[in-house]
Amino acid sequence: MRLKIQMLDRDTEIDNVVPVTSVEAIQGETLNLYFQLVDADTGERYIPAWGAVVQCQLPRLIFRTPTINGACQPNDYTINRQAQMAFPYVASSSYGDASIWYIPLVQADTVNMTTSNLIVTLTEGASITMGVARNAVRMRGAQQV
Numbered sequence: 001m002r003l004k005i006q007m008l009d010r011d012t013e014i015d016n017v018v019p020v021t022s023v024e025a026i027q028g029e030t031l032n033l034y035f036q037l038v039d040a041d042t043g044e045r046y047i048p049a050w051g052a053v054v055q056c057q058l059p060r061l062i063f064r065t066p067t068i069n070g071a072c073q074p075n076d077y078t079i080n081r082q083a084q085m086a087f088p089y090v091a092s093s094s095y096g097d098a099s100i101w102y103i104p105l106v107q108a109d110t111v112n113m114t115t116s117n118l119i120v121t122l123t124e125g126a127s128i129t130m131g132v133a134r135n136a137v138r139m140r141g142a143q144q145v
Contacts, residue, residue, distance in 0.1 A: 001039050001040075001041060001046070001129060002039070002040035002041055002129075002131075003037060003038070003039070003040060003046065003120065003122060003129045003130065003131030004037075004038040004039070004040040004131055005035050005036075005037070005038070005118060005120050005131040005132060005133035005136070006019050006035060006036040006038050006133070007019070007020050007021065007022060007023055007033075007034070007035050007118070007133050007136050008020065008023075008034040008035055008036055008100065009023075009034070010023055010025070010031055010032070010033075010034065012034040012086070012100070014086075014087045014095070014096070014097055014100075017036070017097075017100065019036075021135075022133075022135045022136055022137065022138045023136065023137050023138070024138045024139075024140065025110065025137070025138075025139055025140070026139065026140055026141075027110055027111055027112060027113060027114075027139045027140065027141050028107050028110055028111045029107070029110055029139075030104075030105065030106050030107050030110070031104075031105050031110070032086075032102045032103070032104050032105070033102055033103050033104075033105055033118070033136070033137065034086060034100060034101070034102045035083075035100075035101060035102070035118065035120070035133060035136070036099050036100050036101075037054075037099045037100075037101065037120075037122065037131070038099070040131075045097075045099035046099055047098045047099050048098060048099075048122055048124055049124040049125065051124075051125075052122060052123060052124045053082065053122075053123040054082065054083035054101050054120060054121070054122055054123075055080070055081075055082055055083070055120070055121040055123070056079075056080070056081050056082070056083050056103045056118060056119065056120055056121075057078055057079065057080050057118075057119040057121075058078065058079040058105075058109075058116040058117070058118060058119075058136075058137065059078045059116065059117065059119060079105070079109055081103040081104070082103075083101040083102060083103050083120070084101065084102060084103070085098060085100070085101055086100040086101055086102045087100055105137075110139055113137065113139045114138075114139055115135055115137065115138050115139065116135075116136060116137045117132055117133060117134050117135065117136055118132070118133040118136035118137065119131075119132050120132070120133075
């Protein structure tokens with residue numbers, strides 16, 4: 001299976017899943033970054049095996065760090081987070097969707113972020129599959145709002 005990562009709207013709910021090209025937010029904002037696991041071969045949502053681990057990286061976040069003379073200096077930084085299932089199944093009902101996951105981003109993560117890809121590593125027992133969402137997150141500065 002080839003894994004595709006479909007970004008979802010920030011206000012995703014189980015009965016209102018809206019695919020987006022990238023998630024847009026304001027620098028310094030706290031948000032949950034929702035995404036769906038999709039089988040790239042079939043185009044169908046992918047439900048991982050019970051006990052699967054979904055690890056996420058937001059690599060090479062480009063920060064605008066002011067220098068002493070006021071010029072902006074780019075820096076590299078990577079956020080590593082284990083994703084959480086957004087809508088887990090509840091034993092008493094069939095309500096849930098194991099294909100939708102999220103990672104929380106706090107103010108310290110987003111304060112100087114401009115854009116980032118999302119790299120997802122899905123581990124199901126001994127099987128490891130990776131997928132990438134290009135330009136998954138795009139941040140605007142507060143002054144651009």
